[in-house]
Amino acid sequence: MPLRYTRTKFAKRTSSTVSQADSLSTSDSTLADDTLSKPQFLSGDTALSVMITTTSITRELADLCQFPPVRAAAGMILVILKTAQDVQTNRSECYRLARRCVSMLVDIKDQMDGRWESAPTSLVRNLERFERTLESINSFMAAEAEQKWHQRLLRKSMIEEGLARFHAELDDATRMFQIATLISIHYSIGDGPFGTASRINTESERLPVYPGKTRSLSLSSESSSIELVSSPASITSFSDSQSYVEITSECETLDTSSEMDLDRAIVDAVPAAIELNHHGFRRYHKSEIRLRGRSKIKSGWWSGSNKAQVDGRNVLVKHYDGRPNKWIRDVKLLQNIYHPNLPQMIGYSDDETPTPFILLANVQMRLPEALVLDAIQNSSLQRCAQVLFRFYRDTLDAALYMQRQLNLSDTKLQDYVEHADYRIDGENTLIMGLPPPEIDTWVSFRNYGLVHSICSQYLKLLPNSGHAPLPEDPTDEREPALQRKIAHLTVLAKALFPDEEDPATLSERLDSLLDEDDDEELEDLDRRPLTLRQIRMIAIKAKKHNHTWRPNTIPAHRFRVGDVGWVPPGKEFKDMEVFCNVLDNKMAKLDVKESALGWQGAWVGGFREKRDMKPIIFPNSIFGWPVIVPPGTKQDLQILHEALFASFGDGWQFLLEHGKSLANAYGVNPEELILISCAGTDQIFGANDHRRDPFEHLQHQSRGIGRSPHMGQAHFHHRPEPTTLLFLFSSPREDHVPSWSDSPMYEAGYEPRFNQCTTSIGCSEVLRD
CATH class of the missing domain: 3.30.200.20 (Phosphorylase Kinase; domain 1)
Incomplete structure (x- = not known):
């Protein structure tokens, strides 16, 4: 967050000195050991759908187990169904796979009931092959159910490919049944009393009878139009249509009984096929x-x-x-x-x-903002953080998948992510809608990567749009406790979102948080979920928790680095009561560094020019700043002195480890403690040269890019005025008064007199002439 300063006017010979104080404070549950509630993701609709699916499949399997030829396969599907109940992420896909297996067994039972004694050997072999496919499916599901959550995340694409492969194997098994049946038909027709069939045509309308010695016969039967396409996303549909089989033979003619037997054999041998048009x-x-x-x-x-x-x-x-x-x-x-x-x-x-x-297939849709706001109002801070982290993980996974499938460039992928329409389904799963069509013709450029695009999307979902300068804002109408919760959620999200350097791999700190959400990961039933204190420690150890609260300006030298205190109810931060200084009483060993920064600026030709200044360091923390003042110009200077912790994360860690004991010692709550981590002064100075530049009229005429202000006309009787060199002396010490001088050497109490310019300390007060 940018550090904000305001300027205050002071009387003559006093410095306009404003102090900044950055603070560290804990949230309501930072130091508490209470275990945060564990979220549950199984909704009522999902549980009902799973129960109905399981009941219907079990009822059909009970009927199949009484049918001896498919008893082994039905038993294997029961094992698959039991294994699918232990699967978490792809449970619906596993149920769909089991449902397809049951549907195939039911079709086999309906077609072959009472005729298994005369079944061809090839058909029996295909059924055995189908049983082996079921065994491999069960082994695959059991192996994946035993894996840890983060291991399945790394193998997510392999698991999806495995499920798709088993769908393809089921399609192959279906085709093998059909091929074996057609081969049997060919052999039965060739070995029959009527000779060898020369042609079998399946057409959508009756063909005319061709004249000649050959006698043709047309038979009509009920079957389905067949177009098989191997696809994991198959939809079962049974729509019967009339088809006609024309059998032409040049050897012998068929009698009526042979015609009816052939018709019945074809109808019985080729069951209703699955219509899988248009890529499944x-x-x-x-x-x-x-x-x-x-x-x-x-x-x-x-x-x-x-x-x-x-x-x-x-x-x-x-x-x-x-x-x-x-x-x-x-x-x-x-x-x-x-x-x-x-x-x-x-x-x-x-x-x-x-x-x-x-x-x-996505039925219930709502905005991600609704889920985030609901979690903020009704859930713990840990749960709110997990919602944001899960959004990030799912969006990144979907984006990288889409990039591979559609061969998108990194820039185009960011266009898709930033302009997609996101929704939450009934199972609280993030669904990334497709971007608008016109995005395909866009040409965009960015100086940030995919991780920043995703993180900024979800930081904007927060009520404060991802900005948290203070835990509480007096102008905000929300409850103070809710404001603190939103502010700390923003800090945690920024600290724990993965780095830009490694967008494809989820960081270990984020992975450890999401692992806690899976029941199957809790091997020890007495293990307690992560508390907010532990979450902060994860971010601190990763050196990502460097946030500080930045209040408005306060009186100069009001606080020092290391002060610990609290703000009484109804008071502002400048009224904070200081209990002690942890650096003075040796309670903490925190490295403190000091810095001095300066800037000089002026308006030239209607434009603002600003440059950095480098100080001359003197003993006793005195800093001298050389100031060049061209004739006829007005220069303003800003000097910033700061003392701050070398690592703000060390300050957070000190509060987490010692905040409870400090709070008990001074009779306040641990979350009300404030540690000053940065303090300093922001001073404003001015220098105004009253001389008139003799070439000022030429500067207005010839001012432009690449043109010198003194080109074009010569002035023989005028020489340019020399620039004035001044020196400003400042210090972060409270007892030091800033001063101007015409000498580069600091001398306390020296009062020079400037004839051609005036200097000021403060926004408008003139100190010396």
């Missing part, structure tokens, strides 16, 4: 959508979204009124991204729908 996403007609209420989102990418119900499932439907190009762009993007923190598309409208739409 189903297309819906508007008549299949049942809307549930009106849209409350009026802006951003989520605008126009309504809750709806499709096939008994709650979804979110997003309409595109008069924007087909945007609909096409979003569909193409969502077909290529699959991430828990990005919109999950499950289907989209067909060509007959006048207003295009997409269906999303």
Whole structure:
């Protein structure tokens, strides 16, 4: 935070000296040992959905276990289901995988019930292969459930690829069943009494009968149009359509009984296939959508979204009124991204729908600000910090995934992150909406990286927009306790957000906080979660907790570095009561450093010019400042003397370790203690040269870039006035009075007389002529 100073007018021969005092203070629970509450993330809707899914799958598996040919596979799915209950992050995906396995077993049971004695050998082998696939799925889930949270985070992409691979293996198993069936059909037709079939065509309409010696026969049967595409995001749909099989043979004709047997064999052997058109996403007609209420989102990418119900499932439907190009762009993007923190598309409208739409699995949507404010008002400070840190982690993970999938540059990725529309779903998971289409044509430049873009997004969610100069603001209408909570949350967020140098890896200090939120990580049931004191210590050890509160100006030399005190209720910081100085009584060994800074400025040609000044150091903490005053100019000077801790984190650590004993000794609460970590004076001086520059009129005429003010005309009877060299002496000592001199050597009580300029100490008072 920038240090703010104000200037105060003083009487003649007194310095306009203003003191700054930076303080360190703890929050309401910084020094307390009370354990902060542990958040729970399983919502009521999620628990109900999991219970319904588990119940339906278990009921179907109970029926399958009574069917001997698939009893082993059904038992393996029960083991998978039990293992999925121990999974935390990808539980819904594991349930979906188990549901697909159950659906395949149910289809096999329905088709082969009562005919297993005559089942082909190839079909039995494919079923055994399916059982082996189930065993590998169970082994994979069990191994991942036993891993630590941070290990699964580092292997997050590998886990997602593993789940997608098992979906692909299930698709392969389905295709192997179909290939084995078609091979059996070919062999059965070739070995039958009617000879070898020369052609089998599946068409959408009946073909005409061609004349000639060959007799053709058309058979119609109920089956599904088949177009298989391997995709982990598959939607099951059974829509039957009429298909016709034309069998042409040049050898023998078929009698009626043979025709019916062949028809029945094909229908029984080829079950209803899964329609997986358009990269594994189903297309819906508007008549299949049942809307549930009106849209409350009026802006951003989520605008126009309504809750709806499709096939008994709650979804979110997003309409595109008069924007087909945007609909096409979003569909193409969502077909290529699959991430828990990005919109999950499950289907989209067909060509007959006048207003295009997409269906999303994310149902309940609210703003991240709502979740942050709710946590600030109703949860502990640790919980509030975890919410912000989880937002950062999920956004970074989704952004890096999108960069890999869409091949985005670093600059374009920052455009996406800064202009995306963020929402929170029913499970308090952050969902990063897609950016507007026009962003693809933008050309932007930044002097900061992705981490800064993400951190600034979530610091702006705080009520103070990420600025905390003081724990309490008298002009703020919120309760003082709530103000302190927001201020300390801002300090913790800035201290614990990862560094810019390593954006792809979550820092250990942040990882340790988020690990505490997983029940499976608590191996010791008696272990207490992190307290706010421990969180601060994590930041201090990482040398990131260097924040100080910066109050408004106070009287000069009012406090010293190392003072400990408190502000009584209803008083301001300048009225702080000092209990002791921890440096004087040897309670703390804190390094203190001193600094002296100076600046000289003036208005030249309507522009402000300012330069740094370097002092001459004299004994007894006296500093001499050379001042060059051109003729006809007015110069102002600012001198800043400071004494401060070498590390503000050491001051925080002292309060954490000794604050409770100090508070008990002086009868105050630990969170009310204030430690002065920086004190100094901010002094303003002036020098005004009354001489007139003889070339002033030429300076106005020829002033410009690259042009000299004295070019063009010669003045034989005028010589330029020399500049005046003055010396200003200042000191951080309280008993020292600042003084001007025409000599570079400091002499106490020396009073020079300037004939051509006046000097001042203070904003406007003239000290000497």
